[in-house]
Amino acid sequence: MDTAFTEHRTREPESGLATIVTDFSADQRAFRNVSWGKAMMWIFLLSDTFIFGTFLIGYMTARMSTAEPWPNASEVFALEIAGQHLPLILIAIMTFVLISSSGTMAMAVNYGYRRQRRPTAALLVVTALLGAAFVGMQAFEWTKLISEGVRPWGNPWGAAQFGSAFFMITGFHGTHVTIGVIFLLIVARKVIRGDFDHGRPGFFTGRKGRYEAVEIMGLYWHFVDLVWVFIFAFFYLW
């Protein structure tokens, strides 16, 4: 009996779908190799996926069901730069800025793994600056559209729902970026102060600070970039 039991315990699958069964039927921990903080951030991001998913589905429903023509995003978001008429140019620049911030964030996480304090903090600050630049451009875009008469209940070019979908979706995304910038600056301050080298506890907790905080921060920031990929495709390009 005893030997059969131990044999069973040692013969756990190493890979493949069978690991899901063994992980979820394990005692204490379903998500192995992942701390509770990281697992909870993933689950939060899943819930945020539902929020942005329903926003985009709501936008799709409004756009598909309206009998009015939908305003042409390519023209609405066009800018004149140095006498050149460029369609959607500001949105393209915002996309590149946000992708760059994701690149610097990924590198910050990598230096965090290696416990290199200075490059980690520097890359976090660069990420925050790029995020702030994104929010600044979004503020410019909102100002431009509002001055052109776009309101949540109407606009000069077509279906009234354009304004409400635009303000709701980009506003919620911009809020996420803004919160992310604040979150980034807080983590950068902790890194540069050496909190994660000395295991200094955080503000609300007695737990020791760890470089994993940078990775969890990274998950959030990459998610914000990920949401923008979908907004860019469905709201601006479609």
Place this chain on the structure above:
Amino acid sequence: MSEIAHSDTAHRIVVKAHPIRLYLVVWGWLFVLSAFSYLVDYFHLTGVLRYTLILTFMMLKAGLIVAVFMHMAWERLALVYAILVPIGAVLAFLAAMAVEADYTLLTRLAFFTQGAS
């Protein structure tokens, strides 16, 4: 890929550290794919070609961000499935609302546009 052991936790967590080059390559690809999506609009592509290209570039970008930047490619399947499977519910909702929106448009065209008395 080298392993760096963090022993500062109750559970000893081994994390994988990739060379910085990997992130630079992915970053470069995200730039190229974004440029392609922008060009779809710039060249005024229309119809099925436009929507196929937009969706393809979108899925490639999303895949790269989630798999590499968010490290999902290196997580255990239990976490991967716990996060990805529920997204199927969003897709089901999407399909239901597409059918519903189509019906709403038909009724609006039938009752609210010219010709309706």
